[in-house]
Amino acid sequence: MPQTSATGPTHRLVPSPAGRTHLVEQGDGPLVLLLHGFPESWYAWRHQLPALAAAGYRAVAVDVRGYGRSSRPAAVDSYRMRELVEDNVAVVRALGERSAVVVGHDWGASIAATSALLRPEVFRAVGLLSVPYTPPGGPRPGEVFARMGGDEEFYVSYFQEPGRAEAEIEPDVRGWLAGFYAALSADTMPEAGAPDPHFVGPGGRLRDRFPVGRLPHWLDEADLDVFAGEFERTGMTGALNRYRNMDRDWEDLTGFAGAPVTQPSLFIGGGLDASTTWLADAIEAFPATLPGLAASHILEGCGHFPQQERPDETNRLLIEWLAGLR
Template identity: 35%
Template sequence: MIMPESETFPHAVDRSSLPANVDDPSTFNHRFADVNGIRLHYVEEGEGPLVIMVHGFPFLWYLWRHQIRSVAAAGYRVVALDMRGYGQSAQPESANLYDMSQVVGDIVGLINSLDEKSAVLIGHDWGSPIVANAAMMRPDLVRGLVMMCAPPTARPPINPLSAWERIYGNLNFYQRYFSTPEAEIEIMSDLRSFLLGIYYSTSGSCQENERWRWAWKQGEEFSETYTIPDRAPDFLSVQALDYYVENFTKTGIKPALNYYRSLERTWEITSYLEGAVVSQPAVFAYGENDPSIRPVLGIDRQGPALSALKDICPGLRGIFEMPGVGHTPPEEDPTETTRIILDFLSSL
């Protein structure tokens, strides 16, 4: 069921008369839908074949603000949503309500609520494995995929906690840390600095020695793994940073961390995906300076996943490395990100 705008944007306005400030969230069309037992917030622009944009951590629908109107203008119905736990979407309390079956269920419910029969899915960071799982779980609803920065992997033979112990041993690993109550306390103690530091340190704008480290030694603190700059990087306006901070201040960071806390449950309930592949047409893009693809302390975390991408995605049509870009292509190089998306859409 599609709902009217929230109290945050209470008045219907002639949006064609609004200034084209892509960083102003009020210039987008905000909608709500009751699906899968929760209320989802999304923005919508354009008419045509449905394209759904899925963000990762720690972002919002707003990650795609540079792409939404451009893709819509090319003849598509573009929907970018706040995933459950984020922004103006519902924030279920239990971490068990953030497993992959639930978040894929949200996307399925959203497609149905929009009276559409299928969609092309675009995912960044967490959104990448989410859209890949949606393609495997409901291939009838997914026509194609654009994935960014986090290559999906086959379901591992052992649960994530056991895998972390084998690979990282006594090292601290960010996914393991994000599963702890201490992470929530630390992040919320200075939310603005955390967001600014992560956005900067994972980008292509920072120096080599300022890049985020996804693993760190015993005796180090998580706060030592990223750099807080004196000001926001050029690709992130003060207005944009303020919007992220405002939303995470309202929701807290716990709901977003629940995605990490549900990883073991996802593994437990998805044995039926053993050997499953993404058969739909797909492309994958990542930044050459993305710290998540770089080895840390001798461990190459993403390299094997990139090498195996064609195995799990036999319909893969291309892998794009974006020069000078870090972990956030939609914001760091919006023009090239839009080009990759539109080229793929036009090829379907």
């Protein structure tokens, strides 16, 4: 079994229901599983791995199925939430552990929360970045998203048809990613009143509203090369298939409608992030939906990527919370 380096990260492949899961680990101590969002990879946690290791934790960042060096099943319905939860359980077991703290960003936050909800015996605490927990249930997601935007199309709906978003992104993965990251980052996002990059105009493309020629401060050319290089190799379908299972998840999780996540929890969001502002009601509902919440932090002047836009502050908040769990 490969050993975790005390000074640097170690890459591994472990068996999982997906086939294989690629992970990067650093440090020794209680296991902290880190789940990235769209469209990223384990590399989104590059600032957290050494910080958590130095604080006495075994930090493990995975490539979620469909991304990077992890398996990419062909069937669209292989990317439903229940499948992703079982991948996480398999990673914990493959690492020789019985339980873990799970921390996620963006889609990773939703996967982390659902992992804690479905498998509380494995995931003893949950940290959520950017996307607050909303219990299963309510209206069918596809119907909700279809009604948003009037004449414009919400990006989640735009992603639904297999091949459609791929046709936009894959001819210029690097340029598309640069624009996407810039559109959602505090220092490069469109000014207030500009066309919203979360929506597609009639006959248009999502990237039509992305900033051009500017990278956010947290992303240099070498970092962009890492993110883009993975998607240029794998394509975008595995990542986009997560969006194509939201109605299946709604059906799969009907037995958990309205259920809270009761484990110790933490939320960190950006004050300028649409995920935080649009879902303000979900944050206000935390006393009922996250009764084990230790703290909810809104980082003023921060966009959608707190662990990359504000790594030092995010690391401090994570480590303080983890220390309280002990």
